[in-house]
Amino acid sequence: MKTLxxxxxxxxxxPVYGGLLSRVIGQVKAVDDVSFEIKEGExxxxxxxxxxxxTTVGRMTLRLLEPTSGKVFFxxxxxxxxxxxxxxxxxxxxxxxxxxxxxxxxxxxxxERIIGEAISVHGLAQGNDLQKKIxxxxxxxxxxxxxxxxxxxxxxxxQRQRIGIARxxxxxxxxxxxxxxxxxxxxxxxxxxxxxxxxxxKEDNLSLMFISHDLxxxxxxxxxxxxxxxxxxxxxxxxxxxxxxxxxPYTQALLASKPSLDPTDRKRPKPLQGDVPSPLxxxxxxxxxxRCPKVVDRxxxxxxxxxxxxxxxxxHCHLYDE
Amino acid sequence: MRPQDPLLEIQNLSTFFxxxxxxxxxxRNVDLTIYPGExxxxxxxxxxxxSVTSLSIMRLVPVPPGKFENGRIxxxxxxxxxxxxxxxxxxxxxxxxxxxxxxxxxxxxxxxIGDQIIEAICLHQDKNKDEARKLALEVLKKVAMPSPEQRIxxxxxxxxxxxxxxxxxxxxxxxxxxLLIADEPTxxxxxxxxxxxxxxxxxxxxxxxxxxxxxxxxxxxxxQYADRVAxxxxxxxxxxxxxxxxxxxxxxxxxxxxxxxxxxxxISKQLETIPGTVPHPAFLPEGCAFxxxxxxxxxxxxxxxxxxxxxxxxxxxxQTACWLYSE
Numbered sequence: 001m002k003t004l005x006x007x008x009x010x011x012x013x014x015p016v017y018g019g020l021l022s023r024v025i026g027q028v029k030a031v032d033d034v035s036f037e038i039k040e041g042e043x044x045x046x047x048x049x050x051x052x053x054x055t056t057v058g059r060m061t062l063r064l065l066e067p068t069s070g071k072v073f074f075x076x077x078x079x080x081x082x083x084x085x086x087x088x089x090x091x092x093x094x095x096x097x098x099x100x101x102x103x104x105x106x107x108x109x110x111x112e113r114i115i116g117e118a119i120s121v122h123g124l125a126q127g128n129d130l131q132k133k134i135x136x137x138x139x140x141x142x143x144x145x146x147x148x149x150x151x152x153x154x155x156x157x158x159q160r161q162r163i164g165i166a167r168x169x170x171x172x173x174x175x176x177x178x179x180x181x182x183x184x185x186x187x188x189x190x191x192x193x194x195x196x197x198x199x200x201x202k203e204d205n206l207s208l209m210f211i212s213h214d215l216x217x218x219x220x221x222x223x224x225x226x227x228x229x230x231x232x233x234x235x236x237x238x239x240x241x242x243x244x245x246x247x248x249p250y251t252q253a254l255l256a257s258k259p260s261l262d263p264t265d266r267k268r269p270k271p272l273q274g275d276v277p278s279p280l281x282x283x284x285x286x287x288x289x290x291r292c293p294k295v296v297d298r299x300x301x302x303x304x305x306x307x308x309x310x311x312x313x314x315x316h317c318h319l320y321d322e
Numbered sequence: 323m324r325p326q327d328p329l330l331e332i333q334n335l336s337t338f339f340x341x342x343x344x345x346x347x348x349x350r351n352v353d354l355t356i357y358p359g360e361x362x363x364x365x366x367x368x369x370x371x372x373s374v375t376s377l378s379i380m381r382l383v384p385v386p387p388g389k390f391e392n393g394r395i396x397x398x399x400x401x402x403x404x405x406x407x408x409x410x411x412x413x414x415x416x417x418x419x420x421x422x423x424x425x426x427x428x429x430x431x432x433x434x435i436g437d438q439i440i441e442a443i444c445l446h447q448d449k450n451k452d453e454a455r456k457l458a459l460e461v462l463k464k465v466a467m468p469s470p471e472q473r474i475x476x477x478x479x480x481x482x483x484x485x486x487x488x489x490x491x492x493x494x495x496x497x498x499x500x501l502l503i504a505d506e507p508t509x510x511x512x513x514x515x516x517x518x519x520x521x522x523x524x525x526x527x528x529x530x531x532x533x534x535x536x537x538x539x540x541x542x543x544x545x546q547y548a549d550r551v552a553x554x555x556x557x558x559x560x561x562x563x564x565x566x567x568x569x570x571x572x573x574x575x576x577x578x579x580x581x582x583x584x585x586x587x588x589i590s591k592q593l594e595t596i597p598g599t600v601p602h603p604a605f606l607p608e609g610c611a612f613x614x615x616x617x618x619x620x621x622x623x624x625x626x627x628x629x630x631x632x633x634x635x636x637x638x639x640x641q642t643a644c645w646l647y648s649e
Contacts, residue, residue: 259542
């Protein structure tokens with residue numbers, strides 16, 4: 001399989017202003033040195049708790065946010081170097097589906113305009129052709145063409161998310177960032193949307209970055225999983241491997257804190273102590289060390305380097321560094 | 323197993339909201355019993371009436387537009403729907419505690435957390451400020467708040483989400499209620515924090531023999547922490563039984579659908595789904611409210627609303643509201 005997206009030591013620091021003259025007094029290291037690849041037709045799951053930088057990574061790969069440093073290659077083009085027309089040309093190939101289906105659709109537009117706007121902006125279809133294309137898209141996501149003239153508020157959460165998916169598909173993208181697309185939906189609707197995403201991905205051989213905090217959903221959908229903690233990817237491996245042989249203590253804790261669906265199997269794994277520290281003032285050394293059950297002295301001072309345990313399984317942890 | 327009398331008995335409760343255009347039937351003929359020391363989970367999707375049920379128990383439903391159409395809520399044998407406002411004030415926060423879903427918005431931002439806990443103590447107990455502060459510190463220690471001596475004088479914005487939820491729990495248990503209503507207590511929290519909070523609630527329950535009404539949509543939490551489960555759909559309880567039964571042999575098609583739609587261990591197989599969406603509580607379909615989405619629909623389901631009845635051949639208490647199980 002060919003590599004579609006390649007990210008190299010991506011960083012995003014947000015300045016913090018304060019004091020009388022609103023000078024920069026600090027930095028939030030939202031994303032700190034992240035590298036990964038996504039192959040054609042592959043789903044990469046990106047897991048982590050709130051504030052760990054998963055959304056920031058997703059948006060930077062689309063250049064919806066400018067990274068502080070690092071490189072993003074899309075089909076071998078460095079998209080951070082593109083300007084003006086070149087950038088506009090590459091935009092249709094990468095799209096995003098947002099978390100909140102309530103605030104991500106324009107309330108003043110009809111469904112027809114929400115989906116069709118990007119198509120006409122890029123001049124891909126007009127008039128009758130445009131109309132037909134929108135109808136096909138609606139059918140593809142399982143909505144009736146009767147809905148064309150309706151407004152977003154007339155739909156339920158699941159239907160809105162379908163409209164959001166149709167909008168993302170409108171320009172025949174190759175790569176879609178799905179930013180927690182099901183976390184705002186009810187359980188019975190979640191399954192519908194997950195199935196839809198899965199079949200669309202197969203149909204068009206799409207590459208997806210699936211951002212989520214729900215380990216079950218990521219396990220179900222993605223071929224590879226990356227786990228983030230405080231702006232860094234701490235472990236990355238094929239999904240099956242990470243669930244079977246999680247190496248990083250944080251990944252292990254995440255997997256253990258996922259409640260099991262079997263009432264006869266009530267184990268109380270010791271939950272992680274403490275809270276996620278603020279990215280404004282991250283702990284020294286390995287960011288996870290104040291909560292880590294296996295902490296050693298070295299973790300407090302030295303940032304762990306990336307170690308490859310076996311092919312495709314990387315971890316950032318001193319436990320595996322001899 | 324249950325020698326005691328029930329602590330809370332909801333009988334045939336209906337809570338409707340009368341709006342200008344129509345009547346929203348949020349809770350319809352709900353029966354629910356909670357015994358001392360047990361955790362009962364109320365499960366369902368958004369808008370199914372879980373929260374209105376819990377607000378009805380506390381009598382926190384605004385009247386009007388809300389109205390208790392019929393039914394009784396017996397707490398220690400006393401009907402809360404007939405209690406005066408003064409009597410309710412003595413029960414709220416004292417005998418029945420409540421934890422809300424969003425710790426971020428349920429605390430008052432302009433008072434320190436100590437002040438807020440002390441307020442609850444002084445309202446219900448005959449204590450002076452110093453004694454109350456001592457008790458507040460004690461309860462903060464009990465909920466495992468890190469460095470409570472400093473935290474007690476901090477404002478809510480200085481605390482993380484998990485710590486705020488600990489404060490909420492501290493506030494709700496400080497008067498040692500016999501019933502704690504926890505309305506989605508961990509939905510707004512991260513997974514690693516979720517386990518801490520739920521373990522804490524469970525330990526407190528065991529220690530003080532209080533009962534917990536746990537409102538959630540997360541079936542994993544239900545499996546790990548509940549003794550009995552009631553599944554709600556469109557304002558009605560459609561199935562009620564022990565937690566083992568609900569996972570081993572669910573009866574109602576909606577419960578089955580919910581359990582089947584969860585991602586399992588087989589990677590990348592298509593998930594089973596429940597087609598369609600939850601009906602709006604102002605426009606409920608005739609007959610069984612679930613029939614438009616039900617795979618096992620019969621003619622009878624469209625015409626008549628099934629009642630919650632015990633299953634014939636089950637040894638344990640297992641009730642369901644479905645025509646499939648009645649002659």
